[in-house]
Amino acid sequence: EPEVTQTPSHQVTQMGQEVILRCVPISNHLYFYWYRQILGQKVEFLVSFYNNEISEKSEIFDDQFSVERPDGSNFTLKIRSTKLEDSAMYFCASSELVGAQETQYFGPGTRLLVL
Amino acid sequence: DQQVKQNSPSLSVQEGRISILNCDYTNSMFDYFLWYKKYPAEGPTFLISISSIKDKNEDGRFTVFLNKSAKHLSLHIVPSQPGDSAVYFCAASAGNTGKLIFGQGTTLQVKP
Numbered sequence: 021e022p023e024v025t026q027t028p029s030h031q032v033t034q035m036g037q038e039v040i041l042r043c044v045p046i047s048n049h050l051y052f053y054w055y056r057q058i059l060g061q062k063v064e065f066l067v068s069f070y071n072n073e074i075s076e077k078s079e080i081f082d083d084q085f086s087v088e089r090p091d092g093s094n095f096t097l098k099i100r101s102t103k104l105e106d107s108a109m110y111f112c113a114s115s116e117l118v119g120a121q122e123t124q125y126f127g128p129g130t131r132l133l134v135l
Numbered sequence: 136d137q138q139v140k141q142n143s144p145s146l147s148v149q150e151g152r153i154s155i156l157n158c159d160y161t162n163s164m165f166d167y168f169l170w171y172k173k174y175p176a177e178g179p180t181f182l183i184s185i186s187s188i189k190d191k192n193e194d195g196r197f198t199v200f201l202n203k204s205a206k207h208l209s210l211h212i213v214p215s216q217p218g219d220s221a222v223y224f225c226a227a228s229a230g231n232t233g234k235l236i237f238g239q240g241t242t243l244q245v246k247p
Contacts (some may be wrong), residue, residue: 024178051233063174063179063224063237066246076234115233121167124235126178 022046024127026112032133033102041097041130043112051075052095053113053124054087063111069095102134138162141238143198149246156175156241161206165227169235170199170210173222182223204220215245239240 025044025083033039045052054066069087087096095114099106109131113124139161148154156170166187173180185192185199185208192199198211214244225238 024205026178053233055235062239063226063235065234066235068233075162076232077232108211121184122233123181123184124172124233125181129176131176 023050024114026110026127026130028130029128030073030133032135033123035096035134036101037106038040039099039102041099041110041112041132043095043127044093044095045095045112045117046089046125048115049114051080051115051122051124052087053115055111055113055126056080056108057111057129058105063116065126066097069077078123080101084096102132104134107132107134138165139225139236139238141223141225141241143241144239145242147244147246151214153221154177154210154219154243154245155216156210156212156223156225157241158205158208158210160208160227162227162236163206163234164229167228167246168199168201168208169226169228171224171226172219173224173229173240177208180225186209195212206233211213212243216221217245220243 027042052069057063067077084100086109088096089116111129112127114123115122169184170182173179183194183197201208222240224240226235
């Protein structure tokens with residue numbers, strides 16, 4: 021069964037450093053998403069991406085964040101200058117289409133720890 | 136953001152019995168609802184969904200009920216199995232946006 025994959029599974033970084041989280045969405049899916057879950061809190065939407073453009077972003081997704089689809093398979097989330105509060109699980113998701121009736125499938129997540 | 140709420144942080148049931156997980160929402164624009172299951176250190180796994188035009192959807196041991204007037208949905212698992220022990224998240228979306236709004240999650244423990 022096709023699945024979303026994410027690398028690395030864990031990332032430890034120093035505050036102020038740049039990190040890139042990688043995702044390979046399901047191959048025939050066209051819509052891609054990033055979510056995060058801070059320990060003990062809800063899963064929160066960060067950004068959605070379609071046709072090489074951001075479709076929607078949350079207020080969390082400020083100028084320190086960017087997303088890119090550098091090739092036909094990868095989808096990346098970059099945090100330019102990490103802060104302590106960026107420590108969280110980051111989940112990538114993809115869906116074939118968007119809107120009602122469309123299910124998003126999630127990857128296993130990357131645990132980011134900012135020291 | 137309290138648009139989706141799961142008021143029970145945990146639930147414990149005996150194997151073979153019914154598990155009922157509840158979810159309330161406030162945004163009447165939500166038209167698609169999903170339940171995800173999550174094990175520690177893994178991503179959410181899709182379980183079952185329901186469109187706002189329906190009031191029930193069933194898939195094997197899992198049934199989701201939607202009560203639009205009460206802005207309430209529930210997930211029934213019958214019979215419950217120990218492997219069902221996990222955190223269950225309710226999520227909702229509106230219109231053509233892909234943005235999912237999640238509840239806080241309910242930890243289900245199924246005892247053998």
